[in-house]
Amino acid sequence: xxxxxxxxxxxxxxxxxxxxxxxxxxxxxxxxxxxxxxxxxxxxxxxxxxxxxxxxxxxxxxxxxxxxxxxxxxxxxxxxxxxxxxxxxxxxxxxxxxxxxxxxxxxxxxxxxxxxxxxxxxxxxxxxxxxxxxxxxxxxxxxxxxxxxxxxxxxxxxxxxxxxxxxxxxxxxxxxxxxxxxxxxxxxxxxxxxxxxxxxxxxxxxxxxxxxxxxxxxxxxxxxxxxxxxxxxxxxxxxxxxxxxxxxxxxxxxxxxxxxxxxxxxxxxxxxxxxxxxxxxxxxxxxxxxxxxxxxxxxxxxxxxx
Numbered sequence: 001x002x003x004x005x006x007x008x009x010x011x012x013x014x015x016x017x018x019x020x021x022x023x024x025x026x027x028x029x030x031x032x033x034x035x036x037x038x039x040x041x042x043x044x045x046x047x048x049x050x051x052x053x054x055x056x057x058x059x060x061x062x063x064x065x066x067x068x069x070x071x072x073x074x075x076x077x078x079x080x081x082x083x084x085x086x087x088x089x090x091x092x093x094x095x096x097x098x099x100x101x102x103x104x105x106x107x108x109x110x111x112x113x114x115x116x117x118x119x120x121x122x123x124x125x126x127x128x129x130x131x132x133x134x135x136x137x138x139x140x141x142x143x144x145x146x147x148x149x150x151x152x153x154x155x156x157x158x159x160x161x162x163x164x165x166x167x168x169x170x171x172x173x174x175x176x177x178x179x180x181x182x183x184x185x186x187x188x189x190x191x192x193x194x195x196x197x198x199x200x201x202x203x204x205x206x207x208x209x210x211x212x213x214x215x216x217x218x219x220x221x222x223x224x225x226x227x228x229x230x231x232x233x234x235x236x237x238x239x240x241x242x243x244x245x246x247x248x249x250x251x252x253x254x255x256x257x258x259x260x261x262x263x264x265x266x267x268x269x270x271x272x273x274x275x276x277x278x279x280x281x282x283x284x285x286x287x288x289x290x291x292x293x294x295x296x297x298x299x300x301x302x303x304x305x306x
Contacts, residue, residue: 009118011285011292021121022073027301030293032086034077035069036160036205037261042091044249048223051181052173054274056091056099057248063092066253067261068160068208071104079203083154087165087187087219088266089251099275101185102268102286103165105157109235110146114285146236160208161217164188169268169283170232172276173223182226182278184239190218190250212253221248232278265294 018030025033042064048057056062070077071084088102111117157163167185174180211217225244231237269277269287277283 007115009115011288014114014118014285014289015292015296017118017121017125018073021125025073025075027297028073028075029297030073032069032071032088033073033075035067035086035260036208037065037067037257037259037264038253039255039257040064040066040089040251040253042089042221042249042251045247047246048173048248051175051183051223051225051246052274053176054099054173054272055093055095056272057173057274060094062094064251065090065092065257065261065264066251067264067266068204070204080156083156085157085160085163085165085204087160087163088264089187090264090266093272097272099270099272100266100268101167101187102266103167103185103187105163105165106154106168107166107238108146109168109282111282112234112236113281114289117282157204159211160204161211162189165219167268168235169280170226170230170235170278172232172278174274174276180276182230182232184224184226186222186224187219187251188222190220191215209256212256217253219251221251222246223248233280235280235282265290 015030040063041061042056043061044057044059046059048054049059067086067088069086069088070079070082071086072082083105085105086103087105088100090098090100092098109117111120165187170182170184172180173183208217223246224239225246226232226239227243230239230243267287267290269283271277
């Protein structure tokens with residue numbers, strides 16, 4: 001069981017609910033269907049070395065694959081009506097293994113448990129309820145306390161390259177002395193141009209490609225160091241902003257991938273030496289959910305080269 005006393009929601013039911021809520025698009029990801037992918041390079045700063053033995057956070061550069069996306073399952077979304085954007089990164093490790101960071105341009109997840117998330121979607125799909133009634137449910141149910149605040153703060157981004165992306169979940173870094181440190185990750189843009197290029201672009205993908213040619217695109221991997229009392233199992237609660245932040249390195253986009261990383265499953269629960277998942281129930285649920293979602297997608301659409 002993943003929830004706090006609630007009946008366990010199977011991955012199949014969760015994916016079914018998303019399809020009922022947002023529509024079914026065979027052959028596409030059940031969330032973040034439209035996107036653009038790049039080959040990239042990550043150069044660690046070495047500042048994280050005292051906290052972890054993870055190979056991608058030491059001092060040697062590693063290859064990476066980066067995918068930016070829109071949160072909806074629609075392959076042709078109205079981009080300005082979908083303000084939540086994603087940034088998924090796969091780090092290629094020296095031994096042939098890899099690990100992923102999956103982030104969004106919001107600081108928290110909208111619920112604490114998978115069960116509450118599915119309940120939220122079911123409330124939103126109830127046709128007999130007006131939007132005012134649905135809003136009232138969101139405000140009254142403590143499980144949904146994060147939703148109204150997030151909805152009020154969301155606004156269409158000017159560029160994929162100007163957003164700050166949050167991993168939403170807590171992890172543990174483990175060093176050579178087996179000391180564990182709770183952390184949260186985020187990608188922070190190295191430079192901002194306040195959407196100056198966007199004015200002549202048709203969509204965010206086109207704007208990002210133009211920005212790469214003009215000035216390049218880089219992000220800093222920032223690691224927030226948790227302290228006693230900071231919740232590591234609740235992705236709907238932010239840690240205080242006064243927590244120590246370390247700059248773990250710089251990610252540089254190199255070239256666009258023609259395959260759009262369509263065969264990739266960016267499972268954020270893949271642990272490597274020096275990096276462990278927390279007991280966050282949403283994080284733990286992602287792996288079986290991704291397996292169900294990608295299984296349907298691969299059965300529906302034969303990918304190039306397969």
